[in-house]
Amino acid sequence: MTGLRARQKADRNRRILEAAASLFREVGYDSARIEDIAERAEVSVGTVYNYYENKGDILVATVSMEVEEVLESGMSIVENPPATTLDALQVLIDQYFDHSLVYLSKEMWRTAMAFSIQQPESPFSRRYTELDGRLCDQVSMLVQKLQLRGAVMPGIDTVAVGQMVFNNLNMMFLEFVKDEAMTLETLKERVGRQNRPLAVLISSPRLQ
Amino acid sequence: MTGLRARQKADRNRRILEAAASLFREVGYDSARIEDIAERAEVSVGTVYNYYENKGDILVATVSMEVEEVLESGMSIVENPPATTLDALQVLIDQYFDHSLVYLSKEMWRTAMAFSIQQPESPFSRRYTELDGRLCDQVSMLVQKLQLRGAVMPGIDTVAVGQMVFNNLNMMFLEFVKDEAMTLETLKERVGRQNRPLAVLISSPRLQ
DNA sequence: CTTAAAAAATGAACTCATTCAATCTTTTTC
DNA sequence: GAAAAAGATTGAATGAGTTCATTTTTTAAG
Numbered sequence: 001m002t003g004l005r006a007r008q009k010a011d012r013n014r015r016i017l018e019a020a021a022s023l024f025r026e027v028g029y030d031s032a033r034i035e036d037i038a039e040r041a042e043v044s045v046g047t048v049y050n051y052y053e054n055k056g057d058i059l060v061a062t063v064s065m066e067v068e069e070v071l072e073s074g075m076s077i078v079e080n081p082p083a084t085t086l087d088a089l090q091v092l093i094d095q096y097f098d099h100s101l102v103y104l105s106k107e108m109w110r111t112a113m114a115f116s117i118q119q120p121e122s123p124f125s126r127r128y129t130e131l132d133g134r135l136c137d138q139v140s141m142l143v144q145k146l147q148l149r150g151a152v153m154p155g156i157d158t159v160a161v162g163q164m165v166f167n168n169l170n171m172m173f174l175e176f177v178k179d180e181a182m183t184l185e186t187l188k189e190r191v192g193r194q195n196r197p198l199a200v201l202i203s204s205p206r207l208q
Numbered sequence: 209m210t211g212l213r214a215r216q217k218a219d220r221n222r223r224i225l226e227a228a229a230s231l232f233r234e235v236g237y238d239s240a241r242i243e244d245i246a247e248r249a250e251v252s253v254g255t256v257y258n259y260y261e262n263k264g265d266i267l268v269a270t271v272s273m274e275v276e277e278v279l280e281s282g283m284s285i286v287e288n289p290p291a292t293t294l295d296a297l298q299v300l301i302d303q304y305f306d307h308s309l310v311y312l313s314k315e316m317w318r319t320a321m322a323f324s325i326q327q328p329e330s331p332f333s334r335r336y337t338e339l340d341g342r343l344c345d346q347v348s349m350l351v352q353k354l355q356l357r358g359a360v361m362p363g364i365d366t367v368a369v370g371q372m373v374f375n376n377l378n379m380m381f382l383e384f385v386k387d388e389a390m391t392l393e394t395l396k397e398r399v400g401r402q403n404r405p406l407a408v409l410i411s412s413p414r415l416q
Numbered sequence: 417c418t419t420a421a422a423a424a425a426t427g428a429a430c431t432c433a434t435t436c437a438a439t440c441t442t443t444t445t446c
Numbered sequence: 447g448a449a450a451a452a453g454a455t456t457g458a459a460t461g462a463g464t465t466c467a468t469t470t471t472t473t474a475a476g
Contacts, residue, residue: 005442005453012454034433044456046435055433114326118318120386129386160402167379167402168372178328178337194368194375201409213423213472220425242463252426254465263463 013051015041021062025103029059029111053122056115060124063104063112067131070099071138078142085146086199092142093169093195094188096135100173101184109177136166143202156202168194221259223249229270233311237267237319261330264323268332271312271320275339278307279346286350293354294407300350301377301403302396304343308381309392317385344374351410364410376402 019040023032034055038045052058074092081088100109116125140162146152169191176187227248231240242263246253260266282300289296308317324333348370354360377399384395 003443008442009454033431045433046456047454049434050454110326110328114322117325117382117386118322120318157401157405160405164372164376164402164406168375171375171379174325178325193365194372197365197368197410198372198406202405211473216472217424241461253463254426255424257464258424 012041012043012047016043016048016051017058017061020058024059024062024108025105028105028107029055052124054119056111056119057122057124059108060112060115060122060128063108064124064127064131066099066102066104067128067135070096071131071134073099074135074138078138078145081142081145083151085143085151085203086196088142088146088151089139089165089195089199090188090192092139093165093191096169097173097176097184097187097191106177106180109173113174113177132170135170136163139163139166139169150204152202153204161198161202165195165198220249220251220255224251224256224259225266225269228266232267232270232316233313236313236315237263260332262327264319264327265330265332267316268320268323268330268336271316272332272335272339274307274310274312275336275343278304279339279342281307282343282346286346286353289350289353291359293351293359293411294404296350296354296359297347297373297403297407298396298400300347301373301399304377305381305384305392305395305399314385314388317381321382321385340378343378344371347371347374347377358412360410361412369406369410373403373406 016037020032020037023037023040026032034045034048037058038048041048048058052061074095077088077092077095082091104112112128115122116128119125120129140159143152143156143158143162143165147154147156147158152158172187172191172194176182176184224245228240228245231245231248234240242253242256245266246256249256256266260269282303285296285300285303290299312320320336323330324336327333328337348367351360351364351366351370351373355362355364355366360366380395380399380402384390384392
């Protein structure tokens, strides 16, 4: 059986993460003090720092869990995507976007993304960056799948296309979280327009 | 003539910005204390805050000046670009990248970009975002110019293409500054590969 | 020139994130 | 099962960004 120490450790870690996530959602990142997180998790301030390098890392840890879910729910779309390139990309990307605000606020996204840029070497920044890379791969895999099916012309560099589409949607998502007034609908429309030229041009002529 | 007050104000602002920029370059963003900046600028700590909302805003102000230069140097390329789409994009984008590290370190870029994401409503974040938008427009204008010349097929949505290319290069630049080990050459190669499919496909057939 | 009003500068005080030496708890050793 | 070693927890102390009541300087009015 697992030792007492290991169980306590896992439990404390869970408590800290849950306390932080709920506080971030309730009062926002800046107003959530480490002292408050520690109190809610029933540990001391010092203990919080035994589990996470700093405040930003706690946030990025919670955001990363969200990205993992998005990644997972994207898999089923890649396995069985819509027939046309444009539709397939649209469905996958809209799925990403729709997931984004279920558990996280725009402020949490902003802070997490900012942190992972500023401190790219922190443990959970690395994790976040790695997950971003996997999302990027997922888009490439979708394009490749479409190519194998004949919807995308042979000879097209599916990795390059996937990366460009992903980088574009990621940057647009960044603009979205920077602008409290922008709606999900507007985001989707804009990305849809941006994807169209490339999606149409890489598609096999008979399928347009 | 301009009043004494206005002259003093402009002079203090210049001193603060220069003091901050030099300190950021010498010791890095985190190690440069507001107190040090104030001392070098020969003002008090409080005065620094009369001119800039917070520390990040000072950095973003210096970075924005750099982006303005990049924007300006890009204009001449847009006015008279290379003949083929791929070359034209490559030359413009390489110009952006080559400029980026002349006065600013990767750390300064990271911190500035992170700050403008986290605090998008601060005065200089707005300015930075606006300049980013103008860079994006510049890429679109290049594509449009190529279209008018016949190098890019008529009917192509040049704005959509420009935005996608810009968002991609911007995200790749972000990856570049996050990774201290990545060289400018690697960055250019990767973006070059990513641009190729789109650049080739939007080009008029006879020009390939 | 004097004085009142407006604008700016100032720096001590405040708030948190972060650190670390001391303490306590769990595991291992004999 | 006692003692030593290893592993974790603790919270007071530290330090840097930010605030704001007070003071100083500039401008405008009489």
